[in-house]
Amino acid sequence: MASEKIHFxxxxxxxxxxxxxxxxxxxVHTGLVRFLVDDGxxxxxxxxxxxxxxxxxxxxxxxxxxxxxxxxxxxxxVSYLNKEVEGKFVEAGTKLLTVRHPLKKKEIIxxxxxxxxxxxxxxxxxxxxFSMDVQSRIDQKGARSIVINPGDEIITMxxxxxxxxxxxxxxxxxxxxxxxxxxxxxDQGVPLLGVCPEEKLAVVQKxxxxxxxxxx
Amino acid sequence: MLSHSxxxxxxxxxxxxxxxxxxxxxxxxxxxAPVGSYIExxxxxxxxxxxxxxxxxxxxxxxxxxxxxxxxxxxxxxxSGRFSRPWHAPPGGLYLALxxxxxxxxxxxxxxxFAAGIACCETISSLGPSARIKxxxxxxxxxxxxxxxxxxxxxxxxxxxxxxxxxGINVNNTVFPEELQGKATALRIETGRCxxxxxxxxxxxxxxxxxxxxxxxxxxxxxxxxxxxxxxKKGPLLERWLELSDTPGRLVLYxxxxxxxxxxxxxxxxxxxxGGLIMKLADGSQVTEYSGExxxx
Numbered sequence: 001m002a003s004e005k006i007h008f009x010x011x012x013x014x015x016x017x018x019x020x021x022x023x024x025x026x027x028v029h030t031g032l033v034r035f036l037v038d039d040g041x042x043x044x045x046x047x048x049x050x051x052x053x054x055x056x057x058x059x060x061x062x063x064x065x066x067x068x069x070x071x072x073x074x075x076x077x078v079s080y081l082n083k084e085v086e087g088k089f090v091e092a093g094t095k096l097l098t099v100r101h102p103l104k105k106k107e108i109i110x111x112x113x114x115x116x117x118x119x120x121x122x123x124x125x126x127x128x129x130f131s132m133d134v135q136s137r138i139d140q141k142g143a144r145s146i147v148i149n150p151g152d153e154i155i156t157m158x159x160x161x162x163x164x165x166x167x168x169x170x171x172x173x174x175x176x177x178x179x180x181x182x183x184x185x186x187d188q189g190v191p192l193l194g195v196c197p198e199e200k201l202a203v204v205q206k207x208x209x210x211x212x213x214x215x216x
Numbered sequence: 217m218l219s220h221s222x223x224x225x226x227x228x229x230x231x232x233x234x235x236x237x238x239x240x241x242x243x244x245x246x247x248x249a250p251v252g253s254y255i256e257x258x259x260x261x262x263x264x265x266x267x268x269x270x271x272x273x274x275x276x277x278x279x280x281x282x283x284x285x286x287x288x289x290x291x292x293x294x295x296s297g298r299f300s301r302p303w304h305a306p307p308g309g310l311y312l313a314l315x316x317x318x319x320x321x322x323x324x325x326x327x328x329x330f331a332a333g334i335a336c337c338e339t340i341s342s343l344g345p346s347a348r349i350k351x352x353x354x355x356x357x358x359x360x361x362x363x364x365x366x367x368x369x370x371x372x373x374x375x376x377x378x379x380x381x382x383x384g385i386n387v388n389n390t391v392f393p394e395e396l397q398g399k400a401t402a403l404r405i406e407t408g409r410c411x412x413x414x415x416x417x418x419x420x421x422x423x424x425x426x427x428x429x430x431x432x433x434x435x436x437x438x439x440x441x442x443x444x445x446x447x448x449k450k451g452p453l454l455e456r457w458l459e460l461s462d463t464p465g466r467l468v469l470y471x472x473x474x475x476x477x478x479x480x481x482x483x484x485x486x487x488x489x490x491g492g493l494i495m496k497l498a499d500g501s502q503v504t505e506y507s508g509e510x511x512x513x
Contacts, residue, residue, distance in 0.1 A: 029448075052502070054501075063448065127472055158508075160330070161329045162326065162368065163367070167371070183472035
């Protein structure tokens with residue numbers, strides 16, 4: 001959680017001067033890399049009703065004569081290409097390229113909020129829903145009336161028909177932002193919840209109002 | 217009930233897979249040997265899973281129950297399936313819950329529901345009817361459900377994690393409530409025979425020993441490989457699942473809770489290296505799901 005003294009002008013001018021998200025792509029495993037895009041090329045992200053249509057092909061990685069094409073998760077422009085590794089064997093995790101994604105107003109608000117909220121992220125790629133107790137409290141009073149504390153069972157993770165309770169391990173606060181709909185399939189590492197300590201709620205609200213008012 | 221050593225012997229004798237050398241088969245069975253190391257039998261419980269949870273949290277002040285512990289009941293009064301769907305559990309059926317410590321890598325622990333499904337399928341098929349598995353682990357004979365499996369995880373009092381696997385098999389129970397008429401069957405209906413529940417339970421635990429062992433063997437094989445960044449091909453457990461499943465090639469409805477809210481129709485093609493269901497949509501694109509459920513169209 002950032003300090004209460006949030007420098008609105010600084011944050012807003014940062015996004016005004018560079019309203020992009022830079023999505024780095026790393027080798028998903030060891031293998032021989034062949035790029036399928038060039039520097040400066042526009043790429044498309046996943047689409048379709050079920051997010052089932054893959055994005056543009058970015059690179060192919062071959063391990064044990066088993067080639068795998070990696071596609072773009074987001075739309076944007078290829079702003080960096082690690083040309084040195086073209087046609088070479090790389091280790092898993094080697095940075096291969098960057099996609100520069102133009103941010104929309106809503107994404108900018110989210111990006112700023114994600115800098116100031118405590119983010120509770122998905123531990124695995126799975127489907128998530130609220131625990132029965134949390135869901136009934138949300139139904140009755142709305143998410144922002146829910147105070148959660150470390151150790152609370154807040155979410156159930158469903159993977160391969162196995163349900164696992166997920167316990168909150170961040171700082172206590174109000175459930176400010178919910179980034180999934182119950183039953184959604186969420187990738188590992190993607191935020192599920194944004195939690196705001198009660199005393200900082202006013203500051204966070206001020207950020208949203210300010211961005212909404214000032215951003216064209 | 218069989219002693220644990222007799223159960224291990226049964227697992228050895230009933231392991232049908234001849235593709236493994238005797239040494240490998242012994243290693244696989246050693247991995248799965250804890251299944252049934254402690255069995256608690258009750259005439260009546262509300263739910264086996266709840267009782268197992270109670271044992272983990274409250275039942276023993278000295279230590280939590282051992283991995284492989286089993287709670288078995290003759291009938292359940294408050295049984296339910298996923299999404300609180302009713303599960304009819306009168307006398308005559310086999311109802312048990314298995315406790316398993318979370319000692320597998322995540323890529324393999326998520327295959328536990330597959331291991332349970334295979335064990336049930338092998339048990340039922342060894343007693344007569346030809347059962348098939350619908351992804352992930354629904355068991356049916358023809359188009360009728362014969363067994364249900366629930367998989368949950370829980371944290372123990374010392375923050376250690378456990379898997380709870382609840383299994384119900386319709387054995388000698390032949391009367392079903394109205395909503396299940398034409399949708400459920402039982403071993404007795406399929407064969408015309410009455411079965412000794414203790415024998416069925418022993419067979420099931422023996423098959424669980426083998427298949428849980430196979431899962432650890434799959435992990436061992438992967439760990440011994442050169443590249444451990446991702447599981448690139450199906451292990452022996454999922455290969456066995458494919459032999460027993462009739463899902464690939466079927467037109468299916470997919471949804472998280474498919475009975476309440478089906479999301480889309482697709483053709484099931486295969487499972488990937490960690491059990492995800494690969495499906496082809498009407499527009500030719502492919503999607504892989506790692507949770508949710510399907511109905512055959």
